Amino acid sequence: MTNATATQAGKSRRVEKPAAKKRRGGVTGWVPNQHGAWVMVTLPLVIGLCYAGSLRGLPILVPLVIAWYTGYFAFFAFGLWAKAAAVRKAQYVTPLLVYGGICAAASIAVLAQAPHLLWWAAAFGPLVAIAAFEAIQKRPRSLASGISTVIAAALMVPVAVDAVSRPITPHMMAVTGLLAMYFSAMIPFVKTLIRNRGDQRYVIGSIVAHAVALVITGGLVYFGYLHWFTAVAMGAALVRAWWMPWQVARTGKRFSPKFVGNFEVIFTVAVVIGIALAP
Known part of the structure; x- marks a missing residue:
């Protein structure tokens, strides 16, 4: 009876633990997570x-x-x-x-x-x-x-x-386009490292999106609507869109969501610097 009771108690603890975790991590709808x-x-x-x-x-x-x-x-x-x-x-x-x-x-x-x-x-x-x-x-x-x-x-x-x-002004609309392109390309990139890791469709789509964004940004720089540093920032973003999924495929290493988010701050700051440098 003692062993049966202990076994049953262990099962109860295993059942209750996920429920408690769910309550602690639940999303109420008041604060976006x-x-x-x-x-x-x-x-x-x-x-x-x-x-x-x-x-x-x-x-x-x-x-x-x-x-x-x-x-x-x-x-x-x-x-x-x-x-x-x-x-x-x-x-x-x-x-x-x-x-x-x-x-x-x-x-x-x-x-x-x-x-x-x-x-x-x-x-x-x-x-x-x-x-x-x-x-x-x-x-x-x-x-x-x-x-x-x-x-x-x-x-x-x-x-x-x-x-x-x-x-x-045209510069303001160029900045609007730059932000839309940068964040839009970031979405499939992040998926290549977390939710859709290993899916080559997302990897290719992310790289193509960054490449197109870089070409358009270069054109806006050429015509004087953006500072040249914005093209540098987008070029660096293109490199990381290729390199990080490649590292995952080559080494099997996984980047945590926290690392990906913190690392992305560097490129976001670079884009902001490019915007701030405009006359």
Whole structure:
């Protein structure tokens, strides 16, 4: 009886441990846990605010920032709600409604001051629709979802400038394109090291995406829309898009998500430096 009791107790402990771990690591829907997304969501907005650059614009820029972040939080909660089992959907409704309500109120405050910003809905609408469709199909991390999201984030550069009625220059649009290309190419690259490690389709796609981005960046540099250092940054990103998956295939070494994220900071900073060096 003693041995049977001990065995049963051991089985109970093995069953209960994953449940406890799940509770500790659970996602409530209030705070997005996609750490890499924070940079993609924040960087274009910060650059746009720098170009907007006037304290007189605070009455419209403050609600714009609130609308942008709460919109992102609401969409994150929506993604969790869409993929959750029926019994768990209710826990994501409250953050979805709270963030959605704040986003709507802040957006109204922005449009009340600058009604002309409404035309940006023509650009954001299809991108949000693609991401929402992928979430409903339970593919929130698909390439289509990721790329549509980062393009929408990049558009915050001209939106912030347009909000204060400053002219959107060709340089600003070149920066918007640069950010969209860099982050879009980063998505398949990260997949080659983590979720789709060893899948040659992603490796080839990542390298091609970086190569195309480098060529376009070089063209923008040639015509004077970007600083030459941005091409250097994109060239370095292309090299790492080839080298790191090659190292994984050659040595069998795996890069941890934390290492990949920290290493990516170097290239993101290089892109920002290139943008900051523009006259």
